[in-house]
Amino acid sequence: MLGTTLPAVVAIFAAATLLAAQTPASAETLLERGGYLTKSVAACGRCHTPRDGNSNPIAGMELAGGAEFTEPGTGHVVAPNITPDRETGIGRWTQAQIVNAIRNGVRPDGTIIGPPMPFSAYDDLSDRDVTAIAAYLRTVKPIRHAVPKSQYTMTLPTSHGPTVTHVEEPRHDDRIAYGAYLAGPVAHCIGCHTPLREGGQQLDRKRAFSGGRQLHPYGQPGVLVMSRNVTPDPEDGVGKWSDAEIKRATTAGIRPDGTRLSPAMPYPWYKGLRAADLDAMIAYLRTVPPQKNVE
Ligand code: HEC
Ligand code: HEC
Incomplete structure (x- = not known):
C-alpha cells in the first residue's frame, strides 16, 4: 500500500507547491x-x-x-x-x-x-x-x-453622513486610479498632507498634498511637526525626487539629503508596503497639480 500511495502524495504535493508559487497577488x-x-x-x-x-x-x-x-x-x-x-x-x-x-x-x-x-x-x-x-x-x-x-x-455630529453599505472594488489594473484609491481612502496620505480650509476642519482639496499641517507625533506631548508638500512642484514639492527617493522617504523615513523624518509620518507601518502598491501611489502623486507652499 505505502509503496503505491506515497509517490502519488508526493506528486500532488509538488504540484500544489508549484501552483502556490504561481498564484498571483490578487488571489490572496x-x-x-x-x-x-x-x-x-x-x-x-x-x-x-x-x-x-x-x-x-x-x-x-x-x-x-x-x-x-x-x-x-x-x-x-x-x-x-x-x-x-x-x-x-x-x-x-x-x-x-x-x-x-x-x-x-x-x-x-x-x-x-x-x-x-x-x-x-x-x-x-x-x-x-x-x-x-x-x-x-x-x-x-x-x-x-x-x-x-x-x-x-x-x-460630535449625530452621524458621519448617509449610511454606506456598498462600495465597488476599484480596478486594480488601472495603476493611477488604484494609486489614488490607496493614497486616498486606504492610506489617507491626503489626510495629513493637505491643509485645512480656513477656519474649518475640512480638507482644502484645491491644495491637496501641499502639506503645511501641524501634527502631533503621538507619544511626544508638546512636539508639533509640519507635514510636507508632496505634490510634483519642483521647488516646494517632490518633483525633483526620483521614485526611489520618494519610496525611501515613505518606507524608511529618510530624505534624499539623508535627514530623517519624524515618526509623525507613519513610515514604521509603510515599510511593509508592496512594491507594486508604492509604484501605484507614486504614479498617482505625480499626476496631482503641483502646488507652492503657502507661508
Ligand atoms: C488618525 C487616527 C486613527 C486612525 C488612522 C484609525 N483610527 Fe480607529 N479610532 C481612532 C479614535 C481616536 C477612535 C475613538 C474615537 C472616540 O473616542 O470616539 C477610534 C475608534 C475606532 C473604533 C471603535 C472602537 C471603540 O471601542 O469604540 C474602531 C473599531 C476603529 N477605530 C478601527 C480602526 C481601524 C480598523 C483602522 C484602520 C483601518 C483605524 N481605526 C484607523 C483613531 C484612528
Ligand atoms: C499621520 C500623518 C501622515 C500620513 C498619514 C502620511 N504622512 Fe507623509 N509626512 C507626514 C509628516 C508630518 C511629514 C514630515 C515629517 C518631518 O518633517 O519630519 C511627512 C513627510 C513625508 C514625505 C517627505 C517629504 C519631505 O519633503 O520631506 C513623503 C515623501 C511623504 N510624507 C509621503 C507620504 C505618503 C506617500 C503617504 C501615504 C502612503 C503619507 N506620506 C502619509 C505625515 C503623514
Missing part, C-alpha cells in the same frame, strides 16, 4: 488582504498602537489602544483598544458591527465615534477591503489593556 485570501491593509497601507496602528517617548510603536502592543492627545477645540482623545479582547477591546463585536464602525463611525450600541478616526476616507473603502480588515481584526491576538474613553469638548 481575505485574511491576508486584511492583515496587509491593517498593518501596512491603512496603518490602523498609527493611532491604535501605543507609542514610546520617541513616538515609535511599542512592540507587542499592536492595536491595543492608548495613543492619546489633547487638542484645543476637540478635547482629550484616546484611540481605543481594537484587539479582540472581550473586556477591554472589541471582542464582543461581530464582523458586520466592526465594518459599520469603520465605515460609518457607529458603535454597536449606537453611539458615534469621534475624530480623528478618518471616516471621510474609510466610507470609500471597497466592500472587500473593509470586510477584510474587520475579519482580520477578529483574528489578532487579544491584548488586555484598558484605556480611558475620549473626552470631547467639541459636539
Whole structure:
C-alpha cells in the first residue's frame, strides 16, 4: 500500500507547491488582504498602537489602544483598544458591527465615534477591503489593556453622513486610479498632507498634498511637526525626487539629503508596503497639480 500511495502524495504535493508559487497577488485570501491593509497601507496602528517617548510603536502592543492627545477645540482623545479582547477591546463585536464602525463611525450600541478616526476616507473603502480588515481584526491576538474613553469638548455630529453599505472594488489594473484609491481612502496620505480650509476642519482639496499641517507625533506631548508638500512642484514639492527617493522617504523615513523624518509620518507601518502598491501611489502623486507652499 505505502509503496503505491506515497509517490502519488508526493506528486500532488509538488504540484500544489508549484501552483502556490504561481498564484498571483490578487488571489490572496481575505485574511491576508486584511492583515496587509491593517498593518501596512491603512496603518490602523498609527493611532491604535501605543507609542514610546520617541513616538515609535511599542512592540507587542499592536492595536491595543492608548495613543492619546489633547487638542484645543476637540478635547482629550484616546484611540481605543481594537484587539479582540472581550473586556477591554472589541471582542464582543461581530464582523458586520466592526465594518459599520469603520465605515460609518457607529458603535454597536449606537453611539458615534469621534475624530480623528478618518471616516471621510474609510466610507470609500471597497466592500472587500473593509470586510477584510474587520475579519482580520477578529483574528489578532487579544491584548488586555484598558484605556480611558475620549473626552470631547467639541459636539460630535449625530452621524458621519448617509449610511454606506456598498462600495465597488476599484480596478486594480488601472495603476493611477488604484494609486489614488490607496493614497486616498486606504492610506489617507491626503489626510495629513493637505491643509485645512480656513477656519474649518475640512480638507482644502484645491491644495491637496501641499502639506503645511501641524501634527502631533503621538507619544511626544508638546512636539508639533509640519507635514510636507508632496505634490510634483519642483521647488516646494517632490518633483525633483526620483521614485526611489520618494519610496525611501515613505518606507524608511529618510530624505534624499539623508535627514530623517519624524515618526509623525507613519513610515514604521509603510515599510511593509508592496512594491507594486508604492509604484501605484507614486504614479498617482505625480499626476496631482503641483502646488507652492503657502507661508
Ligand atoms: C488618525 C487616527 C486613527 C486612525 C488612522 C484609525 N483610527 Fe480607529 N479610532 C481612532 C479614535 C481616536 C477612535 C475613538 C474615537 C472616540 O473616542 O470616539 C477610534 C475608534 C475606532 C473604533 C471603535 C472602537 C471603540 O471601542 O469604540 C474602531 C473599531 C476603529 N477605530 C478601527 C480602526 C481601524 C480598523 C483602522 C484602520 C483601518 C483605524 N481605526 C484607523 C483613531 C484612528
Ligand atoms: C499621520 C500623518 C501622515 C500620513 C498619514 C502620511 N504622512 Fe507623509 N509626512 C507626514 C509628516 C508630518 C511629514 C514630515 C515629517 C518631518 O518633517 O519630519 C511627512 C513627510 C513625508 C514625505 C517627505 C517629504 C519631505 O519633503 O520631506 C513623503 C515623501 C511623504 N510624507 C509621503 C507620504 C505618503 C506617500 C503617504 C501615504 C502612503 C503619507 N506620506 C502619509 C505625515 C503623514
